[in-house]
Amino acid sequence: MIEPKKILSFCIPTYNRACYIERCIESIIGYPYNDIEVVVKDNCSTDNTEEIVKSYSDSRIKFHKNSSNISMLLNIRTIIDFADGKYCFFLTDDDILIPGAIYIIKDFIFKNNPSVFKSDSIVYLEKSKKSYVYSAIQKTKSNNDLSYKERAEIILFSHVLTGLCFKKTEVDFNFYDNNIDLWYPSMLITGMLSNNMGYLAKPLTIHTWENEIFWGVPYKSKEVIDSTTKGILILQSKIEKELFKILLKKYIISSGLHTSNLFCYFSFYGRIMFIYKIMMKRVKVFFLKIISY
Secondary structure, three states: OOOOOOOEEEEEEEOOOHHHHHHHHHHHHOOOOOOEEEEEEEOOOOOOHHHHHHOOOOOOEEEEEOOOOOOHHHHHHHHHHHOOOOEEEEOOOOOEEOOOHHHHHHHHHHHHOOOEEEEEEEEEEOOOOEEEEEOOOOOOEOHHHOOHHHHHHHHHHOOOOOOOEEEHHHOOHHHHHHOOOOOOHHHHHHHHOHHHEEEEEEEEEEEEEOOOOOOOOOOOOHHHHHHHHHHHHHHHHOOOHHHHHHHHHHHHHHHOOOHHHHHHHOOHHHHHHHHHHHHHHHHHHHHHHHHHO
8 A cells, every 4th residue: 555645744853841742742643644744853852752752653653863962953954854744844842733733734735835834823821821822914815915014924923933834845955054053943944935925824733831941042032132133134135125124124123123233243245235225315315305495
């Protein structure tokens, strides 16, 4: 019997999350068909993560354990290499897939053939015992229906790794690998594929918050902000000019970053052009005032 081609690879990078990994896997394997797989890449955990994952007899589950800790970012990057599905769907190890989500994902893929898409998520605050729906935009949309503003919102929203779904063959891995140090690779992937993106305005995942910090650094630390800013600027070479302008503006507003703080991220030539553009805008305003008189 010929195995059906895998449509979806659920990619779960993990490290010392034995207390969560079982519920994460269980939320996927209730789906009865063989056109999906679950790829778990353990970044050399010291707990019993390996034992838990290997206790499953489900042939759709693939497990790989690094011989040493290769860093969270490299573990996220390399898990993609182990995925055989047409699309990769990231799910962090403390999150779960909502029942019925796989059917919704497949339907959206077959109808729209997106290169990348994101979806709503239910955020569960573990300490506060509260939850809310986290959304980028309010309606499900295919690529042709998305405005530049909505695309920018989706790119910024995609800093959450869980729920990122993309077509593996369309990712520029040279570009990715050259920027492997960025804290939010999900934003990089979403940005580089933004010319054919979509959005599913339905909660497909439950994203756990207020637990042990997955990234290992505070969410709004200088390190994370610097890395995110660098990632936004790097996307200039990969996205349309108008989209980049809107994305940069929205990022500055949402992050509270002052425009002058962007200066240090430009190359020498970029700084000269940055100053030149500001000066030309001021000259234009000056002459407009003279003409108005």
